[in-house]
Amino acid sequence: MAKILVVDDSKFMRLTLRNLLEKGSKGQHQVIGEAANVEEAVEQYNKLKPDLVTMDMIMPEAVGLEAVKRIVACDPSAKVIMVSAMGQEKIVQESISVGAKGFVTKPVKAEELMKVVGQALGMTV
Amino acid sequence: MDESDLSQFKEVFVPEAREYLAALNTALVELEKNLANKDVLSDIFRVAHTLKGMAATMGFDKITHLTHKMEDVFDKLRKGEASAKGDTLDVLFECLDALSKLVDEIDTGAEAKSDVERLVARLAALIGEEGPAAPAAAEPEEPGAPPAPEEQAAGEERAEQADAAVQAGQDESASPDDNLAGSRPFEAPGGAGAKQDGIAPAAAAPEAEKKTKTTHVRINTSYLDVVMNLVGELVISKSQLEQISGRHKIDELTETLQEFDRIAIDLQEAVLKTRMVSVSQVFDRYPRMVRDLARKLEKDIEFEIYGADIGIDRLLLDEINEPLVHLLRNAIDHGVELPAAREKKGKLRKGKVTLGARRERGFILIEVSDDGKGLDPVLIQKKAVSLGMITEEQARTMSNEDTFGLICDSRFSTAETITDISGRGVGMDAVKTMIESFNGRLAIRSQKGAGSSFVLHLPLSLAIISALMVRVKNEIYAIPLNNITEIVPLSPDSVKSIGGNEVVVFRDRVIPLIRLDKKLGANTRAAARAESGTQYVLVFESGTKSAGMVVDNFLGRKEIVVKTLTGIVKRARGFSGATILGDGSVVLILDISLWI
Incomplete structure (x- = not known):
């Protein structure tokens, strides 16, 4: 059972991810919070101490990259996975170099998401 | 995802997609003013990107395909690898229209029959890409990036999802809002209805103490109506209590009732506030409309909006759109003169149309004004006399305001020939009737040669x-x-x-x-x-x-x-x-x- 924080500026995407994460894991994972921008993400992270964060790439105030940096700075053991659209491989690489633990591409598929989440959490799939 | 999920997702998808489209429209109008505005370009790029991600997730391939190509264009513009030409924005605006049609189709569950290939090809041409021949363009991915096998599989799956989505849409269209409005009211915390607003409780609860950001909850307006109605009942039962108290004259009861009265008033105000939405929800639709119309009529117009954050009763919001569209059209069509004519009169070539909202005592005032030719009271009176609406006697003693009121009479505004003389007229009676139907009032001020101003006085609430x-x-x-x-x-x-x-x-x-x-x-x-x-x-x-x-x-x-x-x-x-x-x-x- 993992507690997850979902970060995305689109409410629709947050709903989708919540659904995929909770239903896809048959209730194993629980989304305990959502954030729509970097500030919220960092704040929510520090407050909720989730086991895992899914992070969108582009958000209003800054790119998701900055959020990853700031979260990892607060908690070096933070597990963040990037959710990105196709064609952003470069930023994905960069995010991994600053501490992201994996990535999935939109449109997000349940199976792929579960695999990446599982890997990031260090669980065997 | 099963079908019920899909329709539930659609409920979130459609309004959010529309929000983004409105934002894109406004941003494009902004961009048109200054093609080199990098900030606006970045915003546009981001919004288009988010929209693409959403559509791809739902399996709405046409939206994905079109936004993907638009994103390419924005990206090139942003990086300075392509420059906006005269028709670039026209094509982009057309894309937004196509997208909003596609969203409408999703909303109504209608068959997605809009074709995006033609637009995709035009977008490709804008950034110097060889527009792929139409049939080949059906492949949603970039020519340069051949899809990996899994992605093809994903594509198929998406197509399936799209089918399911369309089906879910049709199912739902059979009983539009019934589910929410009638048969399961107030299930919100916990019941089957909770899923819909699922985001809200989870997201809001941990945020209870921090208040740096306002959090929002989307709720069906019918819930608000129920709450409003209950507050109404409370107000009624309060006055019943007051009457009883008046008969028995018990000091303690009187005091408690005064307290009760205060709370009831606060509650009433609080509930009224929950029904308030910002007028920007309608105002945001107009910059694009004004731009298109001004172009069509070859007028040079600066459109200014103020007070877009003023709150207004949700019900009124839907009602004011039509009158406002009408007033704005009139301002552009009949108010503001052609650039050459303005110059001749010693005015700036660029005309100005303003749309604004403000609160004044118990009213919300919405004003549409222009610096165009204004109304001519003498001509209006002359016409009104000839139409038998007033006598010459009356005309002599009539105030300007009363005279301008004449153009809202159906006899006046249906007389086609008046339009040019008055600078207004067509359909003004309809505008006035609409405004009055929700207890509003229309005030007209005008100065011949200097412009006109139409002010809607609206009640704060209809309830x-x-x-x-x-x-x-x-x-x-x-x-x-x-x-x-x-x-x-x-x-x-x-x-x-x-x-x-x-x-x-x-x-x-x-x-x-x-x-x-x-x-x-x-x-x-x-x-x-x-x-x-x-x-x-x-x-x-x-x-x-x-x-x-x-x-x-x-x-x-x-x-x-x-x-x-x-x-x-x-x-x-x-x-x-x-x-x-x-x-x-x-x-x-x-x-x-x-x-x-």
């Missing part, structure tokens, strides 16, 4: 109104306060008869008298007692028409909760609803426009 309670014989009626222009005592000898109808001379004008008791055949048993005291005339005005209503007494001003008439009284003409008084009696609310 609770200020009314004057009057007694006619032994019946009590409620009359919305903003309908009443004046109250005068009735001297019996001022009543004259013209053609068998009673009239009264009021401020040098002859206005018809309405006697409710005669029109409605009121109960006359107790009528005798009314005959003794002075009677009063309430003067109403609607357009050029005015009338006076005879009442026997006033019972004071009251905030009343409007209840709609249902059942057999639903079609009772002349009433806009009813309200319940503290003693439990039902009082009808007069719809003045139907009595004049």
Whole structure:
């Protein structure tokens, strides 16, 4: 059972991810919070101490990259996975170099998401 | 995802997608003013990107495909690898139109028949890509990036999802909002309905203490209506308690009731606030419209909006769109002159149209103004006389404001030829009727040659109104306060008869008298007692028409909760609803426009 924080500026995407994460894991994972921008993400992270964060790439105030940096700075053991659209491989690489633990591409598929989440959490799939 | 999930996702998808499209429209208009504005370009790029991600997730391939290509264009523009040419924005605007059509199709569950390939090819041409031949373009991915096998599989799966989505859409369209509105009201925390708002509780709860960001919850407006109705009931039962308390005179009870009264008022205000949405929700639609129309009419117009964050009752918001569209069109079409004509008059070539909102006491004022040619009172009067609307006599004594009011008369505004003379006219009667239908008022100010201003005075809420309670014989009626222009005592000898109808001379004008008791055949048993005291005339005005209503007494001003008439009284003409008084009696609310 993992507690997850979902970060995305689109409410629709947050709903989708919540659904995929909770239903896809048959209730194993629980989304305990959502954030729509970097500030919220960092704040929510520090407050909720989730086991895992899914992070969108582009958000209003800054790119998701900055959020990853700031979260990892607060908690070096933070597990963040990037959710990105196709064609952003470069930023994905960069995010991994600053501490992201994996990535999935939109449109997000349940199976792929579960695999990446599982890997990031260090669980065997 | 099963189907119920899909339709539930669609409920979030459609409004959010529309929000993004509105934002894109506004941003593109902004970009058009300054093609080199990198900030706007970045914003546009981001919004288009988010929209693409959403659409891809839902499997809406056409939206994904088109936004993907738009994103390419924005990216190139942003990086300076392509420059916006004259028609670049035209194509982009067309794309937004196509997207909004696609979203509509998703919303209604209609078959997605819009074609995006032509637009995709035009977008490709803009950034110097060889527009792929139409059939080949059906492949959603970039030519440069051949899809990996899994991605192809994903593509198929997406197609399936899309099918399911369309199906879910059709299922739902069979019973549009029924689920929410009727059969399962108020299931919100916990029940089946909770999923919908699922985001809210989880996201809001941990954020309880921090208040740096406002969090929002989308709720069905029917829930708000229920809450509003309950508050109304509370207000009624409060006045019942007050009456009881008045009989027994217990100090403690009186004090408690005062406290109760204060809370009830606060609650009423708080609930009214929850129904408020910012006018920007409609205002955001207009920059694009103004731009398109100005271009079409070859006018150079600067469009300014102020007060877009003013809150307005959700119900009113839907109502004001049409009148505003009309007023804006008129301002552009008939108000602002062509650049050359403006120059000749010594004005700036660029005309200005302003749309603004502000609050003033119990009203919300929405103003559409322009610095165009303005209204000519002399010409309007001349035309009105020739149409037999007023006599030359009346014309001489008429104020400018009354004169401008004439253009809202149906006889005036249907006369086509007037349009050019007045600078206004067509459909103004419809505008006025619409505004009055929700208890609003339209005020017109204008200076010949300098411009016009149309101000909508709107009530803060449709659910609770200020009314004057009057007694006619032994019946009590409620009359919305903003309908009443004046109250005068009735001297019996001022009543004259013209053609068998009673009239009264009021401020040098002859206005018809309405006697409710005669029109409605009121109960006359107790009528005798009314005959003794002075009677009063309430003067109403609607357009050029005015009338006076005879009442026997006033019972004071009251905030009343409007209840709609249902059942057999639903079609009772002349009433806009009813309200319940503290003693439990039902009082009808007069719809003045139907009595004049």
